Amino acid sequence: MQLEAITWQRMAERLAGHLDEHRTSPEQGTWQRVGIDGAPAAGTGVLAGHLADALRLRSRPVLVVPAEGFLRPASLRFEFGREDVDSYLGGWYDTAALWREVFGPTDPGGTGRVLPDLWDPVTDRATRSPYTELPPGGVLIVHGPLLLGHWFPFDLGVHIRLSPGALARRTEEAARWTLPAFARYEAETDPAAQADAVVRADDPRHPAWTGLTGPTG
Numbered sequence: 001m002q003l004e005a006i007t008w009q010r011m012a013e014r015l016a017g018h019l020d021e022h023r024t025s026p027e028q029g030t031w032q033r034v035g036i037d038g039a040p041a042a043g044t045g046v047l048a049g050h051l052a053d054a055l056r057l058r059s060r061p062v063l064v065v066p067a068e069g070f071l072r073p074a075s076l077r078f079e080f081g082r083e084d085v086d087s088y089l090g091g092w093y094d095t096a097a098l099w100r101e102v103f104g105p106t107d108p109g110g111t112g113r114v115l116p117d118l119w120d121p122v123t124d125r126a127t128r129s130p131y132t133e134l135p136p137g138g139v140l141i142v143h144g145p146l147l148l149g150h151w152f153p154f155d156l157g158v159h160i161r162l163s164p165g166a167l168a169r170r171t172e173e174a175a176r177w178t179l180p181a182f183a184r185y186e187a188e189t190d191p192a193a194q195a196d197a198v199v200r201a202d203d204p205r206h207p208a209w210t211g212l213t214g215p216t217g
């Protein structure tokens with residue numbers, strides 16, 4: 001895998017330009033959907049924020065949705081214990097709600113009424129956030145872990161990859177039990193092959209990426 005050194009801002013500009021080149025007219029009632037995938041330690045929100053800024057400078061409506069806002073209630077996440085790897089991989093994130101509240105409204109002919117979050121993991125209560133209207137021609141950016149294993153309909157997918165050593169160093173002590181889950185995700189899902197671009201961010205100050213290569217698998 002050949003990598004090019006790049007800044008997060010320049011990467012965002014390149015991605016925004018790619019989205020502009022492949023956009024459809026708002027009159028067609030369609031949206032573009034971007035997935036930025038990576039472990040919590042990869043800081044997917046950084047690239048999501050830069051990309052949103054770059055798109056707004058191009059006068060594109062944007063909505064950023066963190067996957068963390070669609071965690072399931074603690075009673076379901078911890079049903080088999082607080083550190084169950086299988087549950088983390090398959091049961092922590094409410095993928096049905098993401099399909100219903102985020103992707104469904106941005107399907108062709110959808111309403112564009114997106115729920116930006118559903119559940120607050122700190123209070124373990126519903127957020128009760130209002131729906132957000134994303135106009136046709138707008139861009140939806142979803143970021144967080146394990147996104148490329150659910151067949152979500154992304155028009156553009158980016159995987160932020162950390163080496164096992166960097167992932168271990170940058171993962172908080174209390175969350176290190178998730179490391180085997182990400183090793184399995186890499187082995188079983190191969191997110192790098194699903195993505196249109198792969199970013200290596202072992203040192204977040206000096207990312208490098210493949211450029212926009214398109215999925216290889």
